[in-house]
Amino acid sequence: MTNKVKVWTKQHENILQVLEQSGRYIAKREYIEQKMEDHSNLYLGVYEWYVHAASRFVPPPPDVKYPIWVSLSKEESIQNSEGNAILEIELDEDQLIIVDLLKWGNIVNHLYIPKDIEDQKEHNKMLENYGIDDITAFMTPFYPNIKRKIEQSHERLFDDTSVLGDMKVGTIWEIREEWITQITK
Known part of the structure; x- marks a missing residue:
């Protein structure tokens, strides 16, 4: 039941x-x-x-x-x-x-969902190296690999370990x- x-x-x-x-x-x-x-x-x-x-x-x-x-x-x-x-x-x-x-908010706003704090730091450093943010990477055609990384991170919405x-x-x-x-x- x-x-x-x-x-x-x-x-x-x-x-x-x-x-x-x-x-x-x-x-x-x-x-x-x-x-x-x-x-x-x-x-x-x-x-x-x-x-x-x-x-x-x-x-x-x-x-x-x-x-x-x-x-x-x-x-x-x-x-x-x-x-x-x-x-x-x-x-x-x-x-x-x-x-x-908060994860759902990241998806709505086209933001990366990190695995953990260290993953977030690495992601932020990568964005800093490119001189962009998640939204720029997601909304423009210039960063397809970063956009794909952001989209793939959205699967963590259903992962309770993150x-x-x-x-x-x-x-x-x-x-x-x-x-x-x-x-x-």
Whole structure:
């Protein structure tokens, strides 16, 4: 028998209608574009990478293209705001992917995820020798080897031996109506 876990997510209140009508909610491209506005292309690219990488650990349903972010404790959940709802969800533990929030921030910002402090020092020294930073290496066509190194380091998102911070967050592939234990508007 699988253990149950509780997680919390802040979503636009319109998903309550979707849940009522279909019994299920999945993140869609248009929702991300509406929420992230001018920054949506940045997120869509890293979300596509994330879905591909994370699906090795928890395979998504065939129609799922994007993750749904969740907090692992009520205290760490994002504060509610007008037009949104906080959903408390109870689901099987094996449906949840947990990651280091700082590592995810590095991925979103196209930064290197080091193995350890020594690895970070070596990486910083290399960048210093080139007179660049991670973002320059990643966003320009002039440093393909460094960009590849940065991209490969992103696999450490799922490696618990490399830790950047204490804050953890999770993703799930869908929200099923029967998983919801509480709704706060």
